[in-house]
Amino acid sequence: MKQITIKDVAKKLKCSVSTVSRAFNDKYDIRTETRELILKTATEMGYRPNPIARKLIQQRSFNIGVVVPEFINSFFPEVIIGAQEVLHEQGYQVLIMQSNESSELELKNVQTLLNNMVDGILISLSSETDNMDFYLNAIKEKMPMVFFNRVVEGLPASKVLFDDYKWAFFATEHLIMQGYKDIVHLIGSKDLTLTKNRTKGFEDAHRKHKLSPGKSEVAGFSMNSGECFIEKRIEENSLPQAILASSDPCAIGVMKILKANGFNVPNDIAVMGFSESKLAEHVAPPLSSVEQPTYDMGRTAALLLLEQIKNKGLFVPQSIVLNGRLNIRESSMKL
Incomplete structure (x- = not known):
C-alpha cells in the first residue's frame, strides 16, 4: 500500500506543499477553514505524519523526562499520572526514571535524559542530593526544568511545592491537643x-502552646528508616509520647516495630x-496522615514545564504552593 505523503495531500487540494505544512504545524499565517479542510482531507486519504520529520522540523524531540526518588510507594506514581495526562494531551511522550534515593544515580538519570535530547525535565530530588552545581549549569544553558515536592532552596527554577509548614504545624498541634508533650519529628x-518548612511548623506549634520544641531527628522516608529509628529508641528505653513521621512508610515502619515489641x-x-498513602487506612490501627494533592502536583508541574518550553528558556521562575488536608485516625487519638 502506497504511503500517502504531504505532496499527495497538496496535489489533491491543488495547493502548495508549504500550505499543507503550515496547516499540519498549526502556523498562525493560515486561515482556520483552510487548515480544517487540509486536516480533514489528509485524514480521509490516510495520511500519517512522519514523527521523525516532525521532530526535525520543529527542533523538538517531543519527549519529557521525569526523575523521581522511588516507585515503591504511591506518592510519586500518582504525581506522574497527573503529569502524563497534561503532557500526552500536548503530544509529548514521557520517559520515567528513578534514582532509588541515590544522588549519584539521580545525576546519571538526568544526564541520560539530556543525552537523549528531551525537551524538558520534571524532577523530585533524592534524599541524598545536596550539590546543586549540575542543575545550576543545566538551568544556565536554558534546559527547561521544573522541580516538585523535594527541592532545594536557591535554585533559579520553577517549583511546585506543598505547604509543608502549615500542615506540619497542624499535625503537631493535633498531637499537642491530644495531650502529648514529648513529640519527636522524623525528617527525611x-x-x-520541605524538611526546613516542616521543622519550622513543628517548632512553631510548640511555641504557640508554650511548650519546649521537641526534637527533629534525621531518619529517612522509607519503612526501614522508621524501623531503625524506633528499634534504637526501644533499646535505649527512650520512647517519646508521639512521633510525627517524615512519610507514611516511615510511620508504618515505626508502628510495625512497636507492635512486634508489645507496645500499643x-x-x-x-x-x-x-x-x-493508600496503606494509611488499612494498617492497624489506621494511620493519621497529612494528605498531599499528588495528582494536582503532577498536572501543575507539567503545565509550568510546557510554558517554559513554549517560551524557549525566557521565563520568570515560579513557585506554586499547594494545599492539603489532615486525616485524623486512630493512631494519633488518645483513647
Whole structure:
C-alpha cells in the first residue's frame, strides 16, 4: 500500500506543499477553514505524519523526562499520572526514571535524559542530593526544568511545592491537643526545603502552646528508616509520647516495630504519618496522615514545564504552593 505523503495531500487540494505544512504545524499565517479542510482531507486519504520529520522540523524531540526518588510507594506514581495526562494531551511522550534515593544515580538519570535530547525535565530530588552545581549549569544553558515536592532552596527554577509548614504545624498541634508533650519529628533529609518548612511548623506549634520544641531527628522516608529509628529508641528505653513521621512508610515502619515489641499505638505512643498513602487506612490501627494533592502536583508541574518550553528558556521562575488536608485516625487519638 502506497504511503500517502504531504505532496499527495497538496496535489489533491491543488495547493502548495508549504500550505499543507503550515496547516499540519498549526502556523498562525493560515486561515482556520483552510487548515480544517487540509486536516480533514489528509485524514480521509490516510495520511500519517512522519514523527521523525516532525521532530526535525520543529527542533523538538517531543519527549519529557521525569526523575523521581522511588516507585515503591504511591506518592510519586500518582504525581506522574497527573503529569502524563497534561503532557500526552500536548503530544509529548514521557520517559520515567528513578534514582532509588541515590544522588549519584539521580545525576546519571538526568544526564541520560539530556543525552537523549528531551525537551524538558520534571524532577523530585533524592534524599541524598545536596550539590546543586549540575542543575545550576543545566538551568544556565536554558534546559527547561521544573522541580516538585523535594527541592532545594536557591535554585533559579520553577517549583511546585506543598505547604509543608502549615500542615506540619497542624499535625503537631493535633498531637499537642491530644495531650502529648514529648513529640519527636522524623525528617527525611536535612537539606530539602520541605524538611526546613516542616521543622519550622513543628517548632512553631510548640511555641504557640508554650511548650519546649521537641526534637527533629534525621531518619529517612522509607519503612526501614522508621524501623531503625524506633528499634534504637526501644533499646535505649527512650520512647517519646508521639512521633510525627517524615512519610507514611516511615510511620508504618515505626508502628510495625512497636507492635512486634508489645507496645500499643496510640495508648503507649501516638504516630502521625505524612503523605496519605493508600496503606494509611488499612494498617492497624489506621494511620493519621497529612494528605498531599499528588495528582494536582503532577498536572501543575507539567503545565509550568510546557510554558517554559513554549517560551524557549525566557521565563520568570515560579513557585506554586499547594494545599492539603489532615486525616485524623486512630493512631494519633488518645483513647
